[in-house]
Amino acid sequence: MRFFLMIALILSACSSVPRLDVGPVPVPTTAWLSAVDWPAAASETTAVLAGYLRTDTTNPPGRETAGALYLAELLKREGIASELLEFAPGRHSLLARLPGRGDAKPLCLVSHIDVVTAEAAKWPADRQPLSGVIADGALWGRGALDMKGMGALEVMTMIWLKRLQVPLRRDVVLLAVGDEEVDNLGMKDVISRHWARIGCSQSINEGGLGVRDAVFPGQTFYAVSVAEKGLLWLKMTAHGPSGHGSTPIPGRAPERLLRAIDKLAQRDVPTEVHPSLRISLAQTGWHGGGLTGWVLRHPALWSMLVVPKLLANPASKAALTNTVHVTGFAGGFAPNVVPSEVSATLDCRLLPGIKPRVFLEELQRIVDDPQVSFAILHEAEAAESPTEDPFYQAIVRHAQGSSPAAVAGPVLSVGFTDSLFLRQVGVHAYGLVPFAVPQALAATMHGEQERIPVAEIGVGLKILLGAVLDVSAQDAAIGGR
Numbered sequence: 408m409r410f411f412l413m414i415a416l417i418l419s420a421c422s423s424v425p426r427l428d429v430g431p432v433p434v435p436t437t438a439w440l441s442a443v444d445w446p447a448a449a450s451e452t453t454a455v456l457a458g459y460l461r462t463d464t465t466n467p468p469g470r471e472t473a474g475a476l477y478l479a480e481l482l483k484r485e486g487i488a489s490e491l492l493e494f495a496p497g498r499h500s501l502l503a504r505l506p507g508r509g510d511a512k513p514l515c516l517v518s519h520i521d522v523v524t525a526e527a528a529k530w531p532a533d534r535q536p537l538s539g540v541i542a543d544g545a546l547w548g549r550g551a552l553d554m555k556g557m558g559a560l561e562v563m564t565m566i567w568l569k570r571l572q573v574p575l576r577r578d579v580v581l582l583a584v585g586d587e588e589v590d591n592l593g594m595k596d597v598i599s600r601h602w603a604r605i606g607c608s609q610s611i612n613e614g615g616l617g618v619r620d621a622v623f624p625g626q627t628f629y630a631v632s633v634a635e636k637g638l639l640w641l642k643m644t645a646h647g648p649s650g651h652g653s654t655p656i657p658g659r660a661p662e663r664l665l666r667a668i669d670k671l672a673q674r675d676v677p678t679e680v681h682p683s684l685r686i687s688l689a690q691t692g693w694h695g696g697g698l699t700g701w702v703l704r705h706p707a708l709w710s711m712l713v714v715p716k717l718l719a720n721p722a723s724k725a726a727l728t729n730t731v732h733v734t735g736f737a738g739g740f741a742p743n744v745v746p747s748e749v750s751a752t753l754d755c756r757l758l759p760g761i762k763p764r765v766f767l768e769e770l771q772r773i774v775d776d777p778q779v780s781f782a783i784l785h786e787a788e789a790a791e792s793p794t795e796d797p798f799y800q801a802i803v804r805h806a807q808g809s810s811p812a813a814v815a816g817p818v819l820s821v822g823f824t825d826s827l828f829l830r831q832v833g834v835h836a837y838g839l840v841p842f843a844v845p846q847a848l849a850a851t852m853h854g855e856q857e858r859i860p861v862a863e864i865g866v867g868l869k870i871l872l873g874a875v876l877d878v879s880a881q882d883a884a885i886g887g888r
Protein backbone atom coordinates (compact mmCIF):
# COMPACT_ATOMS: atom_id res chain seq x y z
CA MET A 408 0.00 0.00 0.00
CA ARG A 409 2.77 2.39 0.98
CA PHE A 410 4.49 1.64 -2.34
CA PHE A 411 1.40 2.64 -4.29
CA LEU A 412 1.00 5.77 -2.18
CA MET A 413 4.56 6.75 -2.94
CA ILE A 414 4.06 6.15 -6.64
CA ALA A 415 0.87 8.22 -6.56
CA LEU A 416 2.72 11.04 -4.80
CA ILE A 417 5.57 10.99 -7.28
CA LEU A 418 3.15 10.92 -10.19
CA SER A 419 1.07 13.79 -8.88
CA ALA A 420 4.25 15.83 -8.57
CA CYS A 421 4.98 15.51 -12.29
CA SER A 422 3.44 18.08 -14.55
CA SER A 423 1.57 16.77 -17.55
CA VAL A 424 1.68 18.04 -21.14
CA PRO A 425 -1.71 19.64 -21.87
CA ARG A 426 -4.03 18.40 -24.56
CA LEU A 427 -3.48 20.34 -27.76
CA ASP A 428 -6.46 22.45 -28.74
CA VAL A 429 -6.53 23.43 -32.39
CA GLY A 430 -10.09 24.76 -32.26
CA PRO A 431 -13.08 23.95 -34.45
CA VAL A 432 -13.17 23.91 -38.24
CA PRO A 433 -13.93 27.47 -39.43
CA VAL A 434 -17.44 27.99 -40.81
CA PRO A 435 -16.38 28.82 -44.41
CA THR A 436 -14.37 25.59 -44.61
CA THR A 437 -17.34 23.51 -43.42
CA ALA A 438 -19.55 25.19 -46.02
CA TRP A 439 -17.13 24.55 -48.88
CA LEU A 440 -16.43 20.96 -47.86
CA SER A 441 -20.14 20.18 -47.73
CA ALA A 442 -20.45 21.32 -51.36
CA VAL A 443 -18.25 18.43 -52.54
CA ASP A 444 -19.75 15.06 -53.57
CA TRP A 445 -17.15 13.04 -51.66
CA PRO A 446 -17.69 9.53 -53.08
CA ALA A 447 -17.44 10.95 -56.61
CA ALA A 448 -14.42 13.11 -55.66
CA ALA A 449 -12.72 10.06 -54.15
CA SER A 450 -13.14 7.90 -57.24
CA GLU A 451 -12.08 10.74 -59.52
CA THR A 452 -8.90 11.25 -57.45
CA THR A 453 -8.25 7.50 -57.54
CA ALA A 454 -8.45 7.57 -61.36
CA VAL A 455 -6.14 10.61 -61.47
CA LEU A 456 -3.61 8.84 -59.26
CA ALA A 457 -3.83 5.62 -61.32
CA GLY A 458 -2.97 7.59 -64.47
CA TYR A 459 -0.13 9.37 -62.67
CA LEU A 460 1.30 6.03 -61.47
CA ARG A 461 1.24 4.73 -65.06
CA THR A 462 3.27 7.75 -66.17
CA ASP A 463 6.90 6.64 -65.92
CA THR A 464 8.89 9.22 -63.93
CA THR A 465 11.57 6.85 -62.64
CA ASN A 466 14.68 8.63 -61.37
CA PRO A 467 17.35 7.90 -62.45
CA PRO A 468 17.24 8.87 -65.22
CA GLY A 469 14.39 11.22 -64.22
CA ARG A 470 11.54 11.47 -66.66
CA GLU A 471 9.68 14.18 -64.78
CA THR A 472 8.50 16.06 -67.85
CA ALA A 473 5.96 13.31 -68.63
CA GLY A 474 4.56 13.66 -65.10
CA ALA A 475 4.55 17.46 -65.26
CA LEU A 476 2.62 17.32 -68.55
CA TYR A 477 0.14 14.83 -67.08
CA LEU A 478 -0.65 17.22 -64.21
CA ALA A 479 -0.67 20.25 -66.53
CA GLU A 480 -3.31 18.58 -68.74
CA LEU A 481 -5.57 17.90 -65.72
CA LEU A 482 -5.28 21.55 -64.67
CA LYS A 483 -5.81 22.83 -68.21
CA ARG A 484 -9.14 20.97 -68.48
CA GLU A 485 -10.32 22.97 -65.48
CA GLY A 486 -9.05 26.25 -66.84
CA ILE A 487 -6.00 26.48 -64.59
CA ALA A 488 -2.85 27.64 -66.35
CA SER A 489 0.48 26.13 -65.43
CA GLU A 490 4.09 26.54 -66.37
CA LEU A 491 6.88 24.05 -67.01
CA LEU A 492 10.16 24.97 -65.32
CA GLU A 493 13.23 23.38 -66.91
CA PHE A 494 15.66 22.52 -64.10
CA ALA A 495 18.01 20.36 -66.20
CA PRO A 496 18.16 19.78 -69.97
CA GLY A 497 14.84 18.21 -70.97
CA ARG A 498 13.65 17.84 -67.36
CA HIS A 499 10.83 19.93 -65.93
CA SER A 500 8.99 20.85 -62.74
CA LEU A 501 5.47 22.27 -62.80
CA LEU A 502 4.19 25.52 -61.30
CA ALA A 503 0.51 26.54 -61.14
CA ARG A 504 -1.26 29.26 -59.20
CA LEU A 505 -4.77 30.15 -58.13
CA PRO A 506 -4.78 33.88 -57.47
CA GLY A 507 -6.07 35.26 -54.17
CA ARG A 508 -6.65 38.67 -52.64
CA GLY A 509 -3.10 38.96 -51.35
CA ASP A 510 -3.94 39.24 -47.64
CA ALA A 511 -1.09 36.87 -46.91
CA LYS A 512 1.87 35.41 -48.76
CA PRO A 513 1.03 32.38 -50.93
CA LEU A 514 0.48 28.87 -49.63
CA CYS A 515 2.51 26.19 -51.44
CA LEU A 516 1.31 22.65 -52.14
CA VAL A 517 4.57 20.82 -52.78
CA SER A 518 5.25 17.37 -54.19
CA HIS A 519 7.93 15.64 -56.21
CA ILE A 520 7.13 14.10 -59.57
CA ASP A 521 9.98 11.58 -59.72
CA VAL A 522 9.91 8.15 -58.12
CA VAL A 523 12.70 5.78 -57.17
CA THR A 524 13.44 2.70 -59.26
CA ALA A 525 11.59 -0.54 -58.58
CA GLU A 526 12.56 -4.19 -58.98
CA ALA A 527 9.63 -5.33 -61.12
CA ALA A 528 10.43 -9.02 -60.48
CA LYS A 529 9.59 -8.56 -56.81
CA TRP A 530 6.10 -7.26 -57.54
CA PRO A 531 3.17 -9.57 -58.49
CA ALA A 532 2.90 -10.00 -62.28
CA ASP A 533 -0.54 -8.38 -62.33
CA ARG A 534 0.45 -5.49 -60.02
CA GLN A 535 3.60 -4.06 -61.51
CA PRO A 536 5.30 -0.79 -60.46
CA LEU A 537 3.85 1.10 -63.44
CA SER A 538 0.48 -0.67 -63.50
CA GLY A 539 -1.74 1.65 -61.45
CA VAL A 540 -4.17 -1.24 -60.92
CA ILE A 541 -6.60 -1.79 -58.08
CA ALA A 542 -6.29 -5.15 -56.32
CA ASP A 543 -7.16 -6.24 -52.77
CA GLY A 544 -8.63 -2.83 -52.02
CA ALA A 545 -5.41 -0.98 -52.84
CA LEU A 546 -4.06 1.03 -55.75
CA TRP A 547 -0.66 -0.35 -56.75
CA GLY A 548 2.32 1.44 -58.21
CA ARG A 549 5.70 2.99 -57.48
CA GLY A 550 4.95 6.38 -55.96
CA ALA A 551 1.51 5.50 -54.53
CA LEU A 552 2.82 6.69 -51.15
CA ASP A 553 6.08 8.42 -52.12
CA MET A 554 4.65 10.65 -53.36
CA LYS A 555 2.39 10.67 -56.40
CA GLY A 556 -0.52 9.96 -54.07
CA MET A 557 0.04 13.32 -52.39
CA GLY A 558 0.68 14.93 -55.79
CA ALA A 559 -2.77 13.72 -56.90
CA LEU A 560 -4.37 15.13 -53.73
CA GLU A 561 -2.66 18.48 -54.31
CA VAL A 562 -3.71 18.78 -57.95
CA MET A 563 -7.31 17.82 -57.00
CA THR A 564 -7.24 20.39 -54.20
CA MET A 565 -6.35 23.08 -56.77
CA ILE A 566 -9.11 21.77 -59.04
CA TRP A 567 -11.74 21.79 -56.28
CA LEU A 568 -10.81 25.34 -55.18
CA LYS A 569 -11.33 26.38 -58.79
CA ARG A 570 -14.53 24.36 -59.38
CA LEU A 571 -16.14 25.70 -56.22
CA GLN A 572 -14.92 29.20 -57.12
CA VAL A 573 -13.66 29.69 -53.59
CA PRO A 574 -12.72 33.37 -53.06
CA LEU A 575 -9.14 33.15 -51.80
CA ARG A 576 -7.42 35.38 -49.26
CA ARG A 577 -4.05 34.47 -50.72
CA ASP A 578 -2.58 32.71 -53.74
CA VAL A 579 -2.51 28.94 -53.59
CA VAL A 580 0.48 27.58 -55.51
CA LEU A 581 1.03 24.06 -56.79
CA LEU A 582 4.69 23.14 -56.97
CA ALA A 583 5.43 19.69 -58.40
CA VAL A 584 9.19 19.38 -58.71
CA GLY A 585 11.62 16.91 -60.24
CA ASP A 586 14.67 15.10 -58.96
CA GLU A 587 13.82 15.00 -55.26
CA GLU A 588 14.97 11.40 -55.07
CA VAL A 589 18.51 11.99 -56.37
CA ASP A 590 19.96 15.51 -56.19
CA ASN A 591 16.99 17.78 -55.36
CA LEU A 592 17.72 19.68 -58.59
CA GLY A 593 14.05 20.61 -59.07
CA MET A 594 13.61 22.33 -55.72
CA LYS A 595 17.09 23.88 -55.83
CA ASP A 596 16.15 25.41 -59.21
CA VAL A 597 12.85 26.71 -57.82
CA ILE A 598 14.65 28.37 -54.92
CA SER A 599 17.53 29.83 -56.93
CA ARG A 600 15.68 31.03 -60.04
CA HIS A 601 11.96 31.33 -59.33
CA TRP A 602 11.52 31.99 -55.64
CA ALA A 603 11.09 35.76 -56.05
CA ARG A 604 7.76 35.18 -57.80
CA ILE A 605 6.60 32.29 -55.59
CA GLY A 606 7.55 33.41 -52.08
CA CYS A 607 5.25 31.15 -50.03
CA SER A 608 5.12 31.67 -46.28
CA GLN A 609 3.82 28.14 -45.59
CA SER A 610 3.92 24.82 -47.39
CA ILE A 611 2.84 21.23 -47.18
CA ASN A 612 4.94 18.42 -48.62
CA GLU A 613 5.83 14.82 -47.81
CA GLY A 614 7.47 14.11 -44.45
CA GLY A 615 5.02 12.27 -42.20
CA LEU A 616 2.22 9.79 -42.76
CA GLY A 617 -0.82 8.51 -40.90
CA VAL A 618 0.22 5.27 -39.21
CA ARG A 619 -2.30 2.82 -37.83
CA ASP A 620 -1.67 1.20 -34.44
CA ALA A 621 1.57 3.16 -34.05
CA VAL A 622 1.31 3.82 -30.31
CA PHE A 623 -2.04 2.32 -29.22
CA PRO A 624 -3.90 -0.49 -30.97
CA GLY A 625 -6.81 0.96 -32.91
CA GLN A 626 -5.34 4.46 -32.89
CA THR A 627 -4.11 6.20 -36.02
CA PHE A 628 -1.31 8.69 -35.49
CA TYR A 629 -0.90 11.34 -38.18
CA ALA A 630 2.74 12.39 -37.89
CA VAL A 631 3.16 15.95 -39.16
CA SER A 632 6.83 16.57 -39.84
CA VAL A 633 7.87 19.97 -38.48
CA ALA A 634 11.62 19.44 -38.45
CA GLU A 635 14.27 17.42 -40.23
CA LYS A 636 17.61 16.34 -38.86
CA GLY A 637 20.66 17.99 -40.30
CA LEU A 638 23.22 16.02 -42.24
CA LEU A 639 26.94 15.70 -42.49
CA TRP A 640 28.30 13.32 -45.11
CA LEU A 641 31.97 12.58 -44.64
CA LYS A 642 34.79 10.72 -46.26
CA MET A 643 37.09 9.51 -43.50
CA THR A 644 40.50 8.52 -44.88
CA ALA A 645 43.28 6.71 -43.05
CA HIS A 646 46.85 7.14 -44.28
CA GLY A 647 49.96 5.02 -43.76
CA PRO A 648 52.96 3.53 -45.55
CA SER A 649 52.09 1.09 -48.31
CA GLY A 650 53.68 -2.33 -48.27
CA HIS A 651 53.49 -6.06 -48.81
CA GLY A 652 50.54 -8.02 -47.47
CA SER A 653 52.77 -10.83 -46.22
CA THR A 654 54.13 -8.85 -43.28
CA PRO A 655 51.69 -7.16 -40.89
CA ILE A 656 53.26 -3.97 -39.54
CA PRO A 657 51.33 -1.74 -37.10
CA GLY A 658 50.18 1.70 -38.22
CA ARG A 659 49.11 0.85 -41.74
CA ALA A 660 46.08 2.65 -43.24
CA PRO A 661 43.50 -0.21 -43.13
CA GLU A 662 44.23 -0.91 -39.48
CA ARG A 663 43.97 2.80 -38.63
CA LEU A 664 40.64 3.03 -40.41
CA LEU A 665 39.27 0.07 -38.48
CA ARG A 666 40.41 1.61 -35.21
CA ALA A 667 38.80 4.94 -36.08
CA ILE A 668 35.50 3.27 -36.95
CA ASP A 669 35.62 1.31 -33.72
CA LYS A 670 36.20 4.48 -31.68
CA LEU A 671 33.24 6.16 -33.37
CA ALA A 672 31.05 3.12 -32.67
CA GLN A 673 32.06 3.14 -28.99
CA ARG A 674 31.51 6.86 -28.46
CA ASP A 675 29.07 8.13 -25.83
CA VAL A 676 25.79 8.94 -27.52
CA PRO A 677 23.70 11.40 -25.51
CA THR A 678 19.94 11.28 -26.09
CA GLU A 679 17.67 14.25 -26.48
CA VAL A 680 13.89 14.22 -26.65
CA HIS A 681 12.89 16.79 -29.28
CA PRO A 682 9.95 19.02 -28.21
CA SER A 683 7.85 17.61 -31.06
CA LEU A 684 8.08 14.12 -29.57
CA ARG A 685 7.04 15.50 -26.20
CA ILE A 686 3.89 17.01 -27.72
CA SER A 687 3.05 14.01 -29.89
CA LEU A 688 3.45 11.31 -27.27
CA ALA A 689 1.32 13.38 -24.91
CA GLN A 690 -1.41 13.79 -27.54
CA THR A 691 -1.46 10.06 -28.27
CA GLY A 692 -1.61 9.56 -24.50
CA TRP A 693 -4.59 11.90 -24.09
CA HIS A 694 -6.34 10.12 -26.93
CA GLY A 695 -5.42 6.55 -25.97
CA GLY A 696 -6.10 6.91 -22.26
CA GLY A 697 -5.39 4.24 -19.62
CA LEU A 698 -2.20 3.91 -17.62
CA THR A 699 -0.01 4.05 -20.75
CA GLY A 700 -1.76 7.24 -21.80
CA TRP A 701 -1.17 8.68 -18.36
CA VAL A 702 2.54 7.92 -18.52
CA LEU A 703 2.81 9.42 -21.99
CA ARG A 704 1.34 12.69 -20.76
CA HIS A 705 3.99 12.98 -18.02
CA PRO A 706 7.47 13.56 -19.53
CA ALA A 707 9.07 13.41 -16.07
CA LEU A 708 8.48 9.65 -16.16
CA TRP A 709 9.88 9.10 -19.62
CA SER A 710 13.54 8.68 -18.80
CA MET A 711 12.54 5.57 -16.84
CA LEU A 712 9.59 4.21 -18.78
CA VAL A 713 9.55 5.58 -22.32
CA VAL A 714 13.04 6.53 -23.50
CA PRO A 715 14.50 3.00 -23.04
CA LYS A 716 11.74 1.65 -25.30
CA LEU A 717 12.38 4.33 -27.89
CA LEU A 718 16.12 3.59 -27.81
CA ALA A 719 15.45 -0.12 -28.36
CA ASN A 720 13.90 0.63 -31.75
CA PRO A 721 16.43 1.81 -34.38
CA ALA A 722 13.87 4.10 -36.05
CA SER A 723 12.94 5.99 -32.88
CA LYS A 724 16.52 5.85 -31.58
CA ALA A 725 17.61 7.81 -34.65
CA ALA A 726 15.20 10.59 -33.67
CA LEU A 727 16.76 10.89 -30.20
CA THR A 728 20.45 10.86 -31.09
CA ASN A 729 23.10 12.20 -33.43
CA THR A 730 23.88 9.20 -35.62
CA VAL A 731 27.14 8.20 -37.32
CA HIS A 732 26.51 5.51 -39.89
CA VAL A 733 29.29 3.86 -41.92
CA THR A 734 27.72 3.46 -45.35
CA GLY A 735 30.66 2.46 -47.59
CA PHE A 736 34.35 1.85 -48.11
CA ALA A 737 36.91 2.65 -50.79
CA GLY A 738 40.50 1.74 -51.56
CA GLY A 739 42.79 -1.27 -51.47
CA PHE A 740 41.39 -4.39 -53.08
CA ALA A 741 44.60 -6.29 -54.00
CA PRO A 742 44.93 -8.99 -51.31
CA ASN A 743 48.74 -8.81 -51.14
CA VAL A 744 49.17 -5.02 -51.25
CA VAL A 745 48.74 -2.73 -48.24
CA PRO A 746 47.39 0.56 -49.66
CA SER A 747 48.63 3.91 -48.42
CA GLU A 748 45.04 5.17 -48.20
CA VAL A 749 41.70 3.62 -47.40
CA SER A 750 38.50 5.43 -46.62
CA ALA A 751 35.00 5.01 -45.26
CA THR A 752 31.97 7.12 -46.03
CA LEU A 753 29.99 8.28 -43.01
CA ASP A 754 26.40 9.45 -43.06
CA CYS A 755 25.90 11.53 -39.92
CA ARG A 756 22.44 12.90 -39.07
CA LEU A 757 22.26 15.68 -36.52
CA LEU A 758 19.60 16.87 -34.11
CA PRO A 759 18.37 20.47 -34.30
CA GLY A 760 20.86 22.83 -32.70
CA ILE A 761 23.93 20.78 -33.63
CA LYS A 762 26.24 22.53 -36.09
CA PRO A 763 27.82 20.13 -38.62
CA ARG A 764 31.31 21.66 -38.22
CA VAL A 765 31.16 21.43 -34.44
CA PHE A 766 30.06 17.80 -34.70
CA LEU A 767 32.97 17.09 -37.06
CA GLU A 768 35.42 18.53 -34.53
CA GLU A 769 33.95 16.17 -31.96
CA LEU A 770 34.46 13.18 -34.27
CA GLN A 771 38.06 14.25 -34.89
CA ARG A 772 38.63 14.43 -31.15
CA ILE A 773 37.19 10.96 -30.66
CA VAL A 774 39.25 9.40 -33.45
CA ASP A 775 42.33 11.24 -32.17
CA ASP A 776 44.67 10.11 -34.96
CA PRO A 777 46.62 12.63 -37.09
CA GLN A 778 46.86 9.99 -39.81
CA VAL A 779 43.07 9.96 -40.24
CA SER A 780 41.60 12.86 -42.21
CA PHE A 781 38.01 13.93 -42.85
CA ALA A 782 36.57 15.51 -45.99
CA ILE A 783 33.07 16.99 -45.98
CA LEU A 784 30.99 15.67 -48.88
CA HIS A 785 27.82 17.52 -47.94
CA GLU A 786 26.48 19.38 -44.92
CA ALA A 787 23.21 20.99 -43.87
CA GLU A 788 22.04 22.07 -40.47
CA ALA A 789 18.72 20.78 -39.12
CA ALA A 790 15.78 23.10 -39.70
CA GLU A 791 12.47 23.42 -37.87
CA SER A 792 9.10 25.05 -38.37
CA PRO A 793 6.91 26.19 -35.48
CA THR A 794 3.80 24.39 -34.23
CA GLU A 795 2.31 27.78 -33.34
CA ASP A 796 1.27 28.28 -36.94
CA PRO A 797 -2.28 28.44 -38.33
CA PHE A 798 -1.49 26.10 -41.22
CA TYR A 799 0.16 23.51 -38.96
CA GLN A 800 -2.89 23.68 -36.71
CA ALA A 801 -5.24 23.36 -39.68
CA ILE A 802 -3.43 20.20 -40.81
CA VAL A 803 -3.72 18.75 -37.30
CA ARG A 804 -7.39 19.81 -37.05
CA HIS A 805 -8.41 18.04 -40.25
CA ALA A 806 -6.25 14.97 -39.73
CA GLN A 807 -7.74 14.50 -36.25
CA GLY A 808 -11.20 15.22 -37.60
CA SER A 809 -10.94 12.45 -40.18
CA SER A 810 -11.94 9.70 -37.74
CA PRO A 811 -12.53 9.16 -34.00
CA ALA A 812 -9.45 6.91 -34.04
CA ALA A 813 -7.22 9.72 -35.31
CA VAL A 814 -4.76 11.83 -33.39
CA ALA A 815 -2.14 14.12 -34.91
CA GLY A 816 1.04 15.73 -33.69
CA PRO A 817 4.44 17.05 -34.74
CA VAL A 818 7.49 14.89 -35.42
CA LEU A 819 11.16 15.34 -36.17
CA SER A 820 11.99 13.48 -39.40
CA VAL A 821 15.28 11.62 -39.41
CA GLY A 822 15.63 11.97 -43.18
CA PHE A 823 15.31 15.11 -45.25
CA THR A 824 13.01 16.20 -48.06
CA ASP A 825 12.72 19.26 -50.30
CA SER A 826 11.25 21.01 -47.23
CA LEU A 827 14.86 21.46 -46.09
CA PHE A 828 15.38 24.02 -48.88
CA LEU A 829 12.04 25.71 -48.21
CA ARG A 830 12.89 26.15 -44.52
CA GLN A 831 16.22 27.69 -45.53
CA VAL A 832 14.32 30.54 -47.23
CA GLY A 833 12.05 31.04 -44.22
CA VAL A 834 9.01 28.98 -45.21
CA HIS A 835 7.05 27.29 -42.43
CA ALA A 836 7.18 23.87 -44.04
CA TYR A 837 5.07 20.93 -42.86
CA GLY A 838 5.21 17.33 -43.98
CA LEU A 839 2.19 15.05 -44.06
CA VAL A 840 0.96 12.64 -46.68
CA PRO A 841 -2.54 12.35 -45.19
CA PHE A 842 -3.11 8.64 -45.77
CA ALA A 843 -3.52 6.29 -42.80
CA VAL A 844 -1.75 3.00 -43.40
CA PRO A 845 -0.48 0.10 -41.30
CA GLN A 846 3.25 0.21 -40.55
CA ALA A 847 3.89 -2.70 -42.91
CA LEU A 848 2.45 -0.72 -45.80
CA ALA A 849 4.45 2.40 -44.89
CA ALA A 850 7.55 0.25 -45.34
CA THR A 851 6.72 -0.33 -49.03
CA MET A 852 7.98 3.19 -49.85
CA HIS A 853 11.26 2.72 -51.75
CA GLY A 854 10.62 -1.02 -51.25
CA GLU A 855 8.51 -3.67 -52.92
CA GLN A 856 4.80 -3.64 -53.71
CA GLU A 857 4.12 0.00 -52.88
CA ARG A 858 0.40 0.65 -52.69
CA ILE A 859 -2.26 2.81 -51.11
CA PRO A 860 -5.59 1.57 -49.71
CA VAL A 861 -8.23 3.00 -52.06
CA ALA A 862 -10.42 3.99 -49.09
CA GLU A 863 -7.68 6.40 -47.93
CA ILE A 864 -7.66 8.49 -51.10
CA GLY A 865 -10.95 10.34 -50.44
CA VAL A 866 -10.07 10.75 -46.74
CA GLY A 867 -6.70 12.24 -47.68
CA LEU A 868 -8.27 14.69 -50.14
CA LYS A 869 -10.73 15.87 -47.50
CA ILE A 870 -7.93 16.45 -44.96
CA LEU A 871 -5.81 18.40 -47.42
CA LEU A 872 -8.63 20.45 -48.96
CA GLY A 873 -9.94 21.24 -45.46
CA ALA A 874 -6.57 22.42 -44.20
CA VAL A 875 -5.97 24.56 -47.30
CA LEU A 876 -9.44 26.11 -47.02
CA ASP A 877 -8.89 26.96 -43.34
CA VAL A 878 -5.97 29.25 -44.17
CA SER A 879 -6.90 30.40 -47.68
CA ALA A 880 -10.67 30.87 -48.04
CA GLN A 881 -12.09 34.34 -47.46
CA ASP A 882 -14.55 34.66 -44.60
CA ALA A 883 -16.89 36.51 -46.98
CA ALA A 884 -17.52 33.18 -48.64
CA ILE A 885 -20.15 32.31 -46.02
CA GLY A 886 -22.48 35.03 -47.24
CA GLY A 887 -22.23 33.77 -50.79
CA ARG A 888 -23.39 30.28 -49.95
Ligand SMILES: [Zn+2]
Nearest residue numbers: 519553554613
Ligand atom coordinates in the same frame (compact mmCIF):
# COMPACT_ATOMS: atom_id res chain seq x y z
ZN1 LIG B 1 9.48 11.29 -51.45
